Amino acid sequence: xxxxxxxxxxxxxxxxxxxxxxIFLLVFLIVPVLTVAExxxxxxxQNRYGPNRVGPMGLLQPLADIMKxxxxxxxxxxxxxxxxxxxxxxxxxxxxxxxxxxxxxxNVQEGIGLYGIDVSIGVLYFFAFGSLSFYGLLxxxxxxxxxxxxxxxxxxxxxxxxxxxxxxxxxxxxVMMAGSLSLTSIVEAQxxxxxxxxxxxxxxxxxxxxxxxxxxxxxDLPEADAELVQGYMTEYGGMxxxxxxxxxxxxxxxxxxxAVTFFLGGWMGPGPGWxxxxxxxxxxxxLIFFFIWVRATLPRLRYDQLMSLGWKxxxxxxxxxxxxxxxxxxxx
Amino acid sequence: xLQSYLPVLVFAGLGVVVGGAFVLLNGVLGAKRPNxxxxxxxxxxxPTHVARSFRFGISFYMVAMLFILFDIxxxxxxxxxxxxQSADSVFVLVxxxxxxxxxxxxxxxxxxxxxxxxx
Numbered sequence: 001x002x003x004x005x006x007x008x009x010x011x012x013x014x015x016x017x018x019x020x021x022x023i024f025l026l027v028f029l030i031v032p033v034l035t036v037a038e039x040x041x042x043x044x045x046q047n048r049y050g051p052n053r054v055g056p057m058g059l060l061q062p063l064a065d066i067m068k069x070x071x072x073x074x075x076x077x078x079x080x081x082x083x084x085x086x087x088x089x090x091x092x093x094x095x096x097x098x099x100x101x102x103x104x105x106x107n108v109q110e111g112i113g114l115y116g117i118d119v120s121i122g123v124l125y126f127f128a129f130g131s132l133s134f135y136g137l138l139x140x141x142x143x144x145x146x147x148x149x150x151x152x153x154x155x156x157x158x159x160x161x162x163x164x165x166x167x168x169x170x171x172x173x174x175v176m177m178a179g180s181l182s183l184t185s186i187v188e189a190q191x192x193x194x195x196x197x198x199x200x201x202x203x204x205x206x207x208x209x210x211x212x213x214x215x216x217x218x219x220d221l222p223e224a225d226a227e228l229v230q231g232y233m234t235e236y237g238g239m240x241x242x243x244x245x246x247x248x249x250x251x252x253x254x255x256x257x258x259a260v261t262f263f264l265g266g267w268m269g270p271g272p273g274w275x276x277x278x279x280x281x282x283x284x285x286x287l288i289f290f291f292i293w294v295r296a297t298l299p300r301l302r303y304d305q306l307m308s309l310g311w312k313x314x315x316x317x318x319x320x321x322x323x324x325x326x327x328x329x330x331x332x
Numbered sequence: 333x334l335q336s337y338l339p340v341l342v343f344a345g346l347g348v349v350v351g352g353a354f355v356l357l358n359g360v361l362g363a364k365r366p367n368x369x370x371x372x373x374x375x376x377x378x379p380t381h382v383a384r385s386f387r388f389g390i391s392f393y394m395v396a397m398l399f400i401l402f403d404i405x406x407x408x409x410x411x412x413x414x415x416x417q418s419a420d421s422v423f424v425l426v427x428x429x430x431x432x433x434x435x436x437x438x439x440x441x442x443x444x445x446x447x448x449x450x451x
Binding site: 017089164 | 335336339346352355359364392414418420443
């Protein structure tokens with residue numbers, strides 16, 4: 001007997017493989033569009049055009065970016081540790097892709113059930129594989145043999161672990177209300193009312209922690225270009241550099257998808273069952289637009305402000321949220 | 333049983349393939365003109381001096397220690413949180429309360445001692 005968590009949803013082998021590949025392709029179609037959308041939106045927010053030369057309305061820009069990055073010479077600093085220097089970017093991408101398996105795109109009981117794996121410990125799976133990217137950042141900074149990389153990676157390490165705690169506590173409220181760790185049960189528990197209403201504080205904490213976990217503005221201190229050049233990725237070039245950008249968008253997608261699953265009713269929406277993935281992706285894209293909007297609006301925090309926000313405001317608030325939710329769930 | 337975990341393996345395989353491709357692609361496609369200057373770490377034009385035994389602030393250690401403490405709080409709360417609704421007993425609630433309040437006291441203690449102030 002192998003002590004593995006229960007899986008609530010099993011199909012024929014080839015169906016599961018096809019669905020997994022389909023989810024992967026879907027996300028990898030969305031990510032390049034996101035990069036160009038972000039640049040165009042930031043451009044519009046700042047009263048300029050943004051990329052508009054490559055293809056119609058600049059839509060082929062990501063293709064040009066990838067071709068340019070792929071044609072670069074591969075080199076590494078003389079002080080670098082070659083193997084770890086190569087593994088670090090791959091690890092970050094690996095973490096982003098494996099976490100995609102846990103995002104429910106559709107109802108598994110009725111409807112088409114576009115879903116990787118419905119494991120009964122879904123939330124823990126998200127935390128386990130999502131945190132792997134932490135090693136990628138730390139290894140990248142350490143193995144580069146450069147001052148800026150090292151400082152950047154220490155900063156991002158401290159930032160990630162500070163906000164990891166609040167992130168875990170903010171999801172606990174939803175877990176308590178649904179009484180399950182499985183993401184499908186959590187979405188089904190929102191049949192009557194989306195958890196954003198009773199768990200509004202949790203939603204806010206999760207989003208702020210999500211901004212910090214994905215190293216997005218206003219928490220983009222690890223790559224604060226004004227002081228640390230590019231942080232842990234200073235010494236990277238070509239596709240290895242691109243892999244960190246890809247991983248950032250992947251993580252943004254995953255964090256938004258988890259937020260939608262926990263607080264915005266997941267795949268739920270009017271219409272027949274086959275519309276589920278459309279609703280899911282539409283909600284995720286709305287949240288990603290919010291990410292971009294915040295980047296255009298807020299200035300970057302100072303490092304001590306970031307740490308005191310994480311430990312002195314977010315952590316007590318998240319703990320209180322958990323206590324109050326526990327009392328309400330038991331009493332009501 | 334194991335067969336139901338297949339999607340994870342598929343995603344892991346895709347992750348390794350894509351990650352590996354991103355890491356190795358430049359070695360295949362890119363130019364190869366090595367040059368000792370290119371091997372120097374980025375330093376804004378100053379002479380480079382890099383040692384692996386870098387020193388860094390003690391605050392990073394503090395944060396790591398506090399993280400272990402409070403992340404274990406989260407780990408212990410998850411199983412209890414998952415059964416809270418089906419258990420529906422005041423006993424479980426009181427247990428959660430005592431556990432959280434104890435850690436909250438610890439947080440206040442650490443806060444008062446100034447460990448949360450970044451130096």
